[in-house]
Amino acid sequence: MLAILGNRTYRHLFLAQVIALIGTGLATVALGLLAYDLAGANAGIVLGTALAIKMIAYVGVAPIASAFAERLPRRAMLVGLDLVRAAVALLLPFVSEIWQVYVLIFVLQSASAAFTPTFQATIPDILPDEKDYTQALSLSRLAYDLESLLSPALAALLLTVISFHNLFAGTVIGFLASAALVVSVALPSPKPGEPRGIYERTTRGLRIYLATPRLRGLLALSLAVSAAGSMVIVNTVVLVQATYGMTQQATALALALFGAGSMTAAFALPSLLDRLDDRRLMLAAGAALPALLLLGTLVPGFPILLLLWFALGFAYSLTQTPSGRLLRRSAHAEDRPALFAAQFALSHACWLVTYPAAGWLGATLGLPATFAVMAGIAALALTIAFRVWPASDPDEIEHEHLALAPDHPHLAGAGRRHRHAFVIDREHPAWPNPGRTG
Known part of the structure; x- marks a missing residue:
C-alpha cells in the first residue's frame, strides 16, 4: 500500500491531507474547551449546534462550490480554501460571544465542504490506474482513522504545557503547511467542458448521481453507515460512563477500538478488491452493520463492547471506503468534482438525520431500543441498496439512441445501437433499462 507514496504528487497531497486533519483534530478539542469557557454547563448545546451547522454547511455548500470548481485551477482553489480555514482558526481564540463561534464554524466548514470534494476528485486524475487508486483510498481512510486516534492524544499532551487557546495555533500551522504542500506540486486542472449555466453546474452532480443505479445503491449504503457510525460516536460515552460506570479513559479506549477496526479494514481492502467486485464487498460488509447493531441490544459489559466496536x-470501513471507485467510473473526468461534491453532500445529509436520532432516542427510549432502531434503519437501507444496485453492473452497456440526429458526432462510426463505457451525460441523460431503448 505504501508503494503508492512513490508518486511525488500524490505523496505531497497525502501529506497535506494528514497535516490538515491533525490540525482539524486539535481544533475540535479546543472548540469543546472554548464552548465550555463561554457557556459552562450549556457547552453541550453549543457543541450540538456547531455540529448541526457543520452538517448544514456540508450539505448546502458542496454542490455550489463544485459549480465554481469546474472553472478554477484546482491548485489555486485548494490553496485558497486552506488559507481561508487558517484565517478562521486564527480568529477563533479571540471570540467572546457564542454567536461568533457559530459564524466562524460555518465559514470554516463551508471551506472544508468546498475543499474535500475538489481534493478527492483530483486523486483519480493523478492516479489513473485502478489498483493505485484503490491503495490511495485505503491510505485516505487510514489517515482519517489515525487523526481520530492521534489528535486527541496530541491535544492532551500539548494541554500540559499550553492553554487550549494555543491549540488553535496548531490548526493554523496545519492548514498553512497543507497549502504549502499543495503549492509544491503541479495539479491537473478540470478539463474544459461545454458552457453551462450556474443552475445546471450546481445541480449536475446530483442529477448524475441520482440517475446512476450503482450510486443510488451507494446512497442507501451511506445511510446504513451513518446509522452505525452515529451510534458509536454519539452514545459511546453514555454506554461506557453512564451504563458501565467506567472512566473517560475507557471511553477513549472504546473509540480507539472502533478506529482500529476501521484501520484494519483499510489495510485489508486492496487484497479483498482483487478477489471481489465493489458491489459484492460493499453489500456484504453493509449486511454486517444491522446484524452488529442488533447485537448491541445484548452487550453485557465493557469487554464485549470493545469487540463489538x-x-x-471493520464493517463500517469496508462499506464506505470503496465509494471513490464507484464515483470515478460513473462520470467523465470533467464531471468528477461535481459528482464527488454530490456524494459529500448526500452522505452528510444521512448523518444530519442519524446524529440527532441516535442522541434523542438514546435519551428518551434507552440504549437497547436505540440499538434496535438504528439496526432497523441500517437494514432498510441495505434492502434498498440490494434492490437499486443491479447485480450485473458492467462498465460497458449496449444501448440505442433514437433521439439523436443521424449525423450526430456521437453516432459516427458506431450507429444508433452501440456499446461503450456508459455514464450519464448530455447524450445519455438516463440509464438504459433492459428491453428499452433511449
Missing part, C-alpha cells in the same frame, strides 16, 4: 469499525 472493533467489528463495527
Whole structure:
C-alpha cells in the first residue's frame, strides 16, 4: 500500500491531507474547551449546534462550490480554501460571544465542504490506474482513522504545557503547511467542458448521481453507515460512563477500538478488491452493520463492547471506503468534482438525520431500543441498496439512441445501437433499462 507514496504528487497531497486533519483534530478539542469557557454547563448545546451547522454547511455548500470548481485551477482553489480555514482558526481564540463561534464554524466548514470534494476528485486524475487508486483510498481512510486516534492524544499532551487557546495555533500551522504542500506540486486542472449555466453546474452532480443505479445503491449504503457510525460516536460515552460506570479513559479506549477496526479494514481492502467486485464487498460488509447493531441490544459489559466496536469499525470501513471507485467510473473526468461534491453532500445529509436520532432516542427510549432502531434503519437501507444496485453492473452497456440526429458526432462510426463505457451525460441523460431503448 505504501508503494503508492512513490508518486511525488500524490505523496505531497497525502501529506497535506494528514497535516490538515491533525490540525482539524486539535481544533475540535479546543472548540469543546472554548464552548465550555463561554457557556459552562450549556457547552453541550453549543457543541450540538456547531455540529448541526457543520452538517448544514456540508450539505448546502458542496454542490455550489463544485459549480465554481469546474472553472478554477484546482491548485489555486485548494490553496485558497486552506488559507481561508487558517484565517478562521486564527480568529477563533479571540471570540467572546457564542454567536461568533457559530459564524466562524460555518465559514470554516463551508471551506472544508468546498475543499474535500475538489481534493478527492483530483486523486483519480493523478492516479489513473485502478489498483493505485484503490491503495490511495485505503491510505485516505487510514489517515482519517489515525487523526481520530492521534489528535486527541496530541491535544492532551500539548494541554500540559499550553492553554487550549494555543491549540488553535496548531490548526493554523496545519492548514498553512497543507497549502504549502499543495503549492509544491503541479495539479491537473478540470478539463474544459461545454458552457453551462450556474443552475445546471450546481445541480449536475446530483442529477448524475441520482440517475446512476450503482450510486443510488451507494446512497442507501451511506445511510446504513451513518446509522452505525452515529451510534458509536454519539452514545459511546453514555454506554461506557453512564451504563458501565467506567472512566473517560475507557471511553477513549472504546473509540480507539472502533478506529482500529476501521484501520484494519483499510489495510485489508486492496487484497479483498482483487478477489471481489465493489458491489459484492460493499453489500456484504453493509449486511454486517444491522446484524452488529442488533447485537448491541445484548452487550453485557465493557469487554464485549470493545469487540463489538472493533467489528463495527471493520464493517463500517469496508462499506464506505470503496465509494471513490464507484464515483470515478460513473462520470467523465470533467464531471468528477461535481459528482464527488454530490456524494459529500448526500452522505452528510444521512448523518444530519442519524446524529440527532441516535442522541434523542438514546435519551428518551434507552440504549437497547436505540440499538434496535438504528439496526432497523441500517437494514432498510441495505434492502434498498440490494434492490437499486443491479447485480450485473458492467462498465460497458449496449444501448440505442433514437433521439439523436443521424449525423450526430456521437453516432459516427458506431450507429444508433452501440456499446461503450456508459455514464450519464448530455447524450445519455438516463440509464438504459433492459428491453428499452433511449
